Amino acid sequence: MKKKISIHDIARHCNVSSTTVSFVLNNKAGENKIRKEVADKILDYVKEVNYTPNHVAKSLRTGKTRIIGMLVEGISDPFFAAIAKGIEHRAYKLGYKIFFASTDNDTNKAKDLIKVFRERQVDAYIIAPPPGIEDDIRSLIEDETPVILFDRYYPSVNTNNIIVNNYDGSYQAIRYLQQNKYVNIGFVTLESSQSQMEDRMKGYLDAIKGNNQTSYVLKVPYSLTDPDILNHIKDFLNKNSVLDAVLFGTNYLASNGLEAINALQIKVPEDIAVISFDDSPIFRLISPTITAVAQPIENIAEAVIKRLMTCLYDPIANSKTETIVLETEFIIRNSSAKKTKKRLVV
Amino acid sequence: MKKKISIHDIARHCNVSSTTVSFVLNNKAGENKIRKEVADKILDYVKEVNYTPNHVAKSLRTGKTRIIGMLVEGISDPFFAAIAKGIEHRAYKLGYKIFFASTDNDTNKAKDLIKVFRERQVDAYIIAPPPGIEDDIRSLIEDETPVILFDRYYPSVNTNNIIVNNYDGSYQAIRYLQQNKYVNIGFVTLESSQSQMEDRMKGYLDAIKGNNQTSYVLKVPYSLTDPDILNHIKDFLNKNSVLDAVLFGTNYLASNGLEAINALQIKVPEDIAVISFDDSPIFRLISPTITAVAQPIENIAEAVIKRLMTCLYDPIANSKTETIVLETEFIIRNSSAKKTKKRLVV
DNA sequence: GGTGAGTACTAAATCGATTAAGTAATTATT
């Protein structure tokens, strides 16, 4: 890499000090009484040689990188991809750049990535935390670096959290199925004690018990890859042929579930109704279209950025914490059509 | 943000110079004859206070950030998401971090992002170039910063390119349809003069002409949003009811196309066969499953990283350029089943 | 006992910006 032009090179060429160049480049020419002709001379030369400031040096001096580190479970998951896009877009307009990284919900990978972010001196963190990084989060907070958790949080750690009403989301979905005469409703979730999954489970169980129905739960072990998830779900459906509806706890469980259902030649919604917690663009594309408990992506992105900016610019606000709970939206599509008499005779 | 511990704080506490601390932390204790007890004292203290080096300072001094800037069309596109994942994974193992950004194929956004990357002193670039940034690419090359283009390239700029055989991909797809008795085969592509789209078009046209068939081409204008794309395709299908097969030029054209086909109540593959250039995870999920010209994602990622590392560590290699062409894989699924007599009578 | 080699470190320059404090020249005020 060729040596790049620095502020000193510009200063030398224009017969001024580097301070003057810095003032001009940072729009402080006015308040520092730099004459217009001097400013213009500098600006002209800057344009001529296509100078771009060295942000590394700038960051070292100012202690600010204007970079925000963002940890998600997987950037290819449509939910996280959409959140990331919404956040990046807003951050960009405010002059911040987002560093993305996927944890794959792996504790050690997440710890590692936080270390990388720390080394790069990111100004703040946006994290969908995997299990087991409580201490790392605490340590960031001790440094007084703004941290926002989203999608899930640790009840044991005092943080800023932007979450959705997971309990209500699954409760509503089950109530809807019950009102449409479904009686044997299953729930496919993850073997996980993360807050969002526990809340979805509670919503399911309360709705089932409230209606005196039997619960059928499959907890898929964490860190399975796709074909294994599919097989677990196949087994579950085979062993519980009485099921006439299933709620899937995440969109990728739903995707795998649909593939399992296809493979077993079961018809949706004739033989079994399907609802996904978490919407996905493909759910309105496929036939039948899939009913979903949608998370309010744009609202989440907005809330995250708003709280983050407050924390960045107001140390007092940053020393406090806030938990914002947003409501889900229940989107009824074809996969959960009202159960007819005919279909009751399974 | 609280002031963090620096190498000088460690030096002071351990009664050594910062040079010694630097040597110890960079595994140069041995070659610099630092005694084991001194090294251990430093290492113990470093662990005790949870010191993480300031990579901003390090980068300023060394001129290397170990960050690679990557520009893709849209990180939510399954093709780019998969490539990004493959590249990130490989780069991570080599101690590099990838900075992603989406251009949305917008010239100005891309120029802007390159400027941001430059300011942050990224060590190298991986770019799927939108139209019109030839000069920016040339300018990077003048700086002797390694640049790899992928997916498409500028014939007029001398760069390192990793691309697929687009011509052959669509040629093969059309030949396959012809062998299965399809006669009125359309091509839905983008209004674009980018290399990959032009090559796909040529492959289509040559195969059609080679068989003395009529070509039916829809060029969707660039920068349309989803509902508009969908409407354009609906119109095209309505006006050309004679079509018995369509090749879509990208996976999102195919997604929109399928939605259009659904809306028009046309059956795939009974009424019309469908092939997508570019595979997508959803294509094996939906019913019918979609035949696709798949790009060799892992090979592309591998080739990009390999060439990039060569350029980073070998200035002579970096002064030369190389274009690597990878072959596509034709994945036959249900949406292009062999045309039967019955279906010939449309 | 003088020279050379090796050991175990340190001083200080450097990367490219920002910024507090200072200065010389001009203009204004009393």
Add this chain to the structure above:
DNA sequence: AATAATTACTTAATCGATTTAGTACTCACC
């Protein structure tokens, strides 16, 4: 005419690392 204020800059310290060129000391060897 002396002093104060303003203008239009500059000097030099600083951020936190790396790295070149030392320094002081011990030990060996002729």
